[in-house]
Amino acid sequence: MKPLLVLVDQISDWSPYYPTNQVVAISDYLSDYAETKGYVINLCRDYSYLGSGYYGSLLAEARGGQVFPSVRAIRELNSFESGQPLLPKHSRTLENISRKDETHPDRLDLRSFFGITQNAEMASIARRIFEVFGFPVVDVSFTRVQANLWVISSVQVRALDELEEASQTEFAEALDTFSHKIWRTRRSSKRYKYDVAILVNPEEALPPSNKGALKAFEKAGKDLGLNVDFITHRDANRVGEYDALFIRETTQVDHHTYRIAQSAENQGLFVIDSPTDIMRCSNKVYLHETLKRHNVDTPKTHLLLVQQNYNIDDIIEELGLPVIVKIPDGSFSIGVEKAKTREDLLECITRLGERSALLLLQEFMPTDFDWRIGIIDNQVIYACRYFMAKSHWQIYNHSARSNANKSGNADAFAIDKVPKNVIRTALKAAKCMGSGFYGVDLKASGDRAVIIEVNDNPSIDMGVEDLHSGNMLYQQIMGTMLRKLDELNGR
Template identity: 35%
Template sequence: MSFNFRKAQNQDLPFLLQLEKEVFPAYQQNSKQNIKKSLSSNFQEIFIVEDTIANQAPIGAFVLFKYTHSLRIYSVGLIKAYHNKGIGSIILNYIKTYAAAHNFNTIILEVSATNQQLINWYKKHNFTETALLNNYYTEGLHAIKMKYNQENATKDYKNIIVINQPFKWQENTINAKVISVKDYINNTQYHNNPDYRIFNLCSSYKYQSYGYYVSLLASARGQRVIPSITVIRDFRIKNVIQSIAFDLDALINKTLLKISNSAFSLNIYFGQTPNKSYRTLASKLYQIFEAPFFKVNFIKNEKWLIKDIKVFTFQDIDNDTEKDLMYSFAVNFFNKKRHNYPKLANYKYDLAVLVNPKEETPPSNALGLEKLKIAANKKGVYLELITKADVDKINEFDALFIRETTNVNHYTYEFSRLAYAEGMVVIDDPWSILRCSNKIYQNELFKKHKIKTPQTIVLANNISNLKQLDALTYPVVLKQPDSAFSLGVIKVNNKEEAKVELLKLFKKSDMVICQEFLYSEFDWRIGILDNTPLFACKYFMKENHWQIYDWNSESDDPSGDYVTLPINEVPEKVIKVAQKAAALIGDGLYGVDLKIVNNEVYIVEVNDNPNIDAGVEDSVLGDALYDTIIDSIINRINIAKNIQKIKLTE
């Protein structure tokens, strides 16, 4: 169904009279004389509703009274053949759009006090009862006065849905403002605010169409837009689609394993799809191909592949069942609650801290997290601990701080990547996770920049390369490229031990790091934030063990002792090497591990997501350590916002 709205003219009088008699009881019917006056009145507006499919045939009408600050719905009527088809919601949305465009603060109306069904319908559309009007229609026939505060026109929503005809959008309970294309293009309210998230639901994304320009303008205004111009372009290039989706190959084939046909299609609405079996896949596809609505066509040869992806628009959803489904997904998408309880103070920014309550050795202990929260609240930042189950809440925050052990092949990386894609400040950023998670990368990087490391070779999963073991001076240390906390790190004392352990490591990785063994009583850990030393610790080797961690130890604590020192008590050469190494990774929060052997400083590795435990890393700075971290996050948010403002003025 498709409808048009226009102002009534004198030639519409016969239809308006017929509609009055068909729809309204005698005591509510308007006379011919009154209708004529309404047609010529500056105070009143009569709109005709037309069915565009049925040759523009009039099917209904509504009358509006225009007061100084309020718009009154005097009457709404539809011919009986169009009852119970959802058209009333379309009309009401049109009226709300009209009210917003003409700066009416409220919409008021009266409804029969005995018509509870209609009263409930208006309540569903956010009208509230304000008064009982006794004997309003005639003696003994009362009315309920109802009011709608024009929040959609005045509330500062972050989510903006841009659509060709906003009155056709029938879901009014979502946490988003629905506006027209022309309003988005012309209204200065939407020109200079980079905080807006624009959802482009225009009827076409073709080159130089309105939909194309909405995404283009949003990008120029520094606003987050879905779909972006890049996504619109990428959908048209088959090789790009398959390349971008390459990492989902295993998930695609696992999800579609039981499908017997050689072709399959999946419709995705706001990252969701109705069949539970495909919801994880739909969510992952949405993270890669951000568009409100799209269809993914899969084809199976030896394995399942994406054949193509087709974007469809709000206008293309013409099936009532499908539209209801889409609206339910919109509610889920936009109405995710950020907080389980109301905030008691006004905070300038919101910070999500990703944790895993079940992690045995998290990078921050409970007291450390509490101190971080206190520091954040003190500086006007609301801090909420989130878990992997809260991935849909990410876009409600200004920044993400990961306090869970990270890895590339892990949801922590996906959180980081998603937060970065949302334009958020994120520590650890995805690039730091990538660079810190792989010791092969770091070895090449440090070698290129002449930073001293233990002598290192990289062994590939090839029997002939094992001949290199003959030339080694034992003992040596073998490392899985993404090893952490001493896991995947093995000391071998001879060639035979090396072969045995390499065969185990090659089952997990095609490449393995082999380093000379340099013993030291302790490793330096220099915490670096914004390329500035933050804390310094000596981590001592576990007693009777060659590493800081001994996971085979029978004691409750597998780690060695520690000493935290003021930065000015750390050898200057250690600080210089730590800063140089960290700067090659990025400007995030890093823990740089170093050794001093024979008075030479060796870089062991740079870790993202370093430990910040109350009672350990904060032993010197105390609460100032957490203040510094929060200050950095605030500064990053402000810089990001200022960059957006600069872009808008260029």
């Protein structure tokens, strides 16, 4: 049987149950655990984005554990909107339960412990709810909107300290059962027409692809037999009409790009960027933990849980000055600051700590340029050097008055001309994240190649990333999409 670890905010949360060394406080898990094998049950109270529960699941996934709830489940809960329909068979079940009651209620409630409920008639529904949301303890309400059509009207997660004595017993029994059995994962349906939707935002100031690149993607797709349509977030309800979704709008977790990707994948589409890639790549804590577990070289990094006591002088001794301070979900150099002095560092931690419970502090590694290696399905497809913005230490300088000075120059390279250690390190880092479409950012110094970030949704602009390979770059990306669709459809 695989090992089991239980995460709580404080050990005292576990006081109604038998003491065990399998229960760990989130602060201890942050500092004392590396690789995590087996199952992780995350019972932290706050599952909001960047809360302790969110980080509990994020760190567990990054360290190799199979965690409940997953980060994806947390995002699905946080983006939940009342009125989600049930499967027809489950609506019929609720209708039958309601008819047996002489009052014929239009609302029914369910409490589920790891997909297990005391109401035998709702057993299959409880299991389905757990497959979708994956939370240890939830209260779910269902509402009839018409005959034989019931919807989920609310989903509320319950913390351990909210459980009365009878529910504490049910929880303990369900946990014991769950630790010996894991539910199957959801199966996606398969579709057979090759229609590709490219999600764009015509009003975006810095889109991942300019107009020329979008036209090149469209042409490459059609040359390969893919019907390509451009859609915006206003077309989200149409995404199920397609076989694949290619996102060319800047992605964020707490954003419609994630919700559309999630909806598309749930409907069986092949998606670039997948919700998993968006979640993993958008959070630098996940990236750091994953690369650390796989021995991929990164700048010296200190994870700081802001509400815990810390010694600023020990951090400076570890990392030196200046120190780079990052919020986990920043992009385009936003939320990344350089603290030159001890006072600057304290001020950065205090200010950025108001936005995230965790911060990353890293050694400063000055270089004239960063490498960007484009990788899809674990294959290198382009290489660029991005130079620092004028008189600035980053590629992007958002405070520059002139648009010409907001970003540095870039040049594309033949892949075989890139230092081998840069390519090797980039491939290793991308493989740690998955098999999606990534832009891997590195700094190189001598024999050392150091990962700065692995980005989902990397920039592909006509006249920049395609300067060396031209139309072949677009053909490689759309060709990968075609091949993946063939694989999904058994061709």
